[in-house]
Amino acid sequence: MRRRIFGLLAVLLTASLALAACGTAAGPTTTDEGPFRAAFVYIGPPGDLGWTYEHDRGRQQVEAEFGDNVETTYIENVEQGPDAARVIRQYAQEGYDMVFATSFGYMDAMYEVAEEFPNVIFEHCSGYRTRDNMGTYFGRMYQPRYLSGMVAGSMTEANSIGYVAAFPIPEVIRGINAFTLGVREVNPDAEVRVVWTYTWFDPVTERDAAIALLDQGVDIIAQHQDTTEPQKAAQERGAMSIGYNSDHRAFVGDTVLTGPAWNWGPYYISTIGAAMGDGWESREYWGGMQDGLVQLADFSPRVPQAVRDLVDTATQSFLNGNDEVFCGPITAQDGSMFVAAGECLSDGEMLGMNVFVEGVIGTIPAQ
């Protein structure tokens, strides 16, 4: 029995050693000629019609913009943690000029690999660790979330809105708070019920969480997940929903009233353009509606004109560069003062947000 395995593996190992000798001799291939090469590392498949779908749409816009001067590739379904480091290292090793990693859990992996390849440019979406050759990028999604809250607050009849949320982390908490502030701006009696799923991408869990909320009597489902499942669950129950990531109305139907959406194309085009022209510098980019990075998806025909007008006015204010989502007075969930009148939260305070505002039904697990 043992001999059998030894025999097989001996052949495999010998052959591989021979190949390894050839392989290492060739070494990594970095060329100055030929197209600029950029690789994207995705947490889910582009077919999720949400988070990864939008990043991949941005990648395609890069190809359309630069044509033969840029070559892009991607790898999907990469596990967060140790596996990501292997994948990122392989791209760097193979001579890619730039690597994008589009999930928070890739941060350590990318930070580690970036040190080994000083001539490769790394960009990590949604993290906070940077190097000379590694930058971060993300968007002020709380702005369109606030706007989508205004729509939900205007449209709810039960005065109760459900929110399927991935993780109790500042990014998601900030979104829930912005949404709730938007809801209560137009409807001070409405509440927002939160359920944590502890996953970004899990169609079944996302759907179950939406159903649990609908059972509690909410009539609109909002979400912070990667797929369209919460929207579909709402539709099947005859409820309406607020999408996220992309224009979910196109995939689910007009029960999706609107939704905060990403638009990565312009950012990817500008940062890759900068890198091609040697004008790239490491930075922590946090773009808003003004920059076109985040936006509100088109309204469903179900949204009345009066609501559209109200929201359009607020949208215009963001586009003009005003940003007063987290300006006081704002009361916290426990009734204490969260932001005093006349004050606004700094970027740092927003990035570390760890308390709910008044109107949210749900808890942030204590550390």
Added chain:
Amino acid sequence: MKLVLHKRETVSKRAVVLVPIVSFAVSLFLGGILLILSGANPLVAYGAMFRGAFGSSVGWTEVLVKGIPLMLTGLGVALAFRLRFWNIGAEGQLTLGAVAASGVALFWSQRLPSWTILPLAILAGCVAGALWAGLPAVLKAVLKVDETLTTLMLNYVAILYYEHLYHVTWRAPGYNSGTERFPEFAWLPRIAGRAHMGIFFALILAVVLWWMFKHSRWGFELKIIGSNPTAARYLGISIARSIVLTILISGALSGLAGALEVLGIARRLQQGVAVGYGYTAIIIAWMAQLNPLGVIMVAMMMAGLLVGGDQIQMRMRLPASVGVVLQGMLLLPMLAGSLFTEYALEIKRPEKLPVAGLQQDVGKEATG
């Protein structure tokens, strides 16, 4: 007319040589069909996979990174299976090993001398894995509770607990998920690339187990209990005691895998520990025919398949799902093939069929 499998009296020399070669050829052929259907040239794809795994020093070290936890969990599972104790809880034992090692690295560093932390963290990982496997072992030995269910269910408990820790209880303040980094003295030294000292643990333990199986009284007892518990009882072997002790060691091996993984690779507790090593270990143990040295080899091959599998996406530009299906297709004939080294296929007329004998054989295989 019927096709009948009967157990070979002696293992055929010809089968030992031919079966793996034919299985491997069938594997490549079936995988090739899949690749052609996906619009790729199979030869180019296989070449890319092979070079991705073994074609560079980075590839080799990454194969080791995947191979170390596969070796250790494979050893743990093989050890339990020798006793016909179906421990499919290696995943949970590995996860708790990672949790315990992280706990020591994170919280004992201020109280104890720094040089003690790394060995204590490794030890804690072993103990946690052992206890997590020991629970079903005691239930089995004392109350005859079926271990297949208990070990499987405890996986989910362990994984949910681990997720709760890095998402909530132990999360580093301020941001998303994951604990603080371990202090540097708690890092397991690396040899090359990310390949760490854990490889020595795996190799030494494999040789020790191999020797023990062959030459020690314990190895003899395992063999008797596994093949004939009644005989073991007559020989005066305490089966309950043997099961519990052996399964504690089985769990400790998986716990060690988890500890080394966090101390050597991630250096903090975060997502990416419970990625299926404990389940792949079951395939490895079977393919290695429960032989510890075979486990090392098969684990390396399996790690190569996992690392090389990246190329299906990176080089061949095929979707991730094709890679996963291909990996399954390559394994299936190899597993099925091992059947033919132990059993011979015969064509028989139904009336002459000695069905009872066969069923007994098969029944024994399945229930132990």
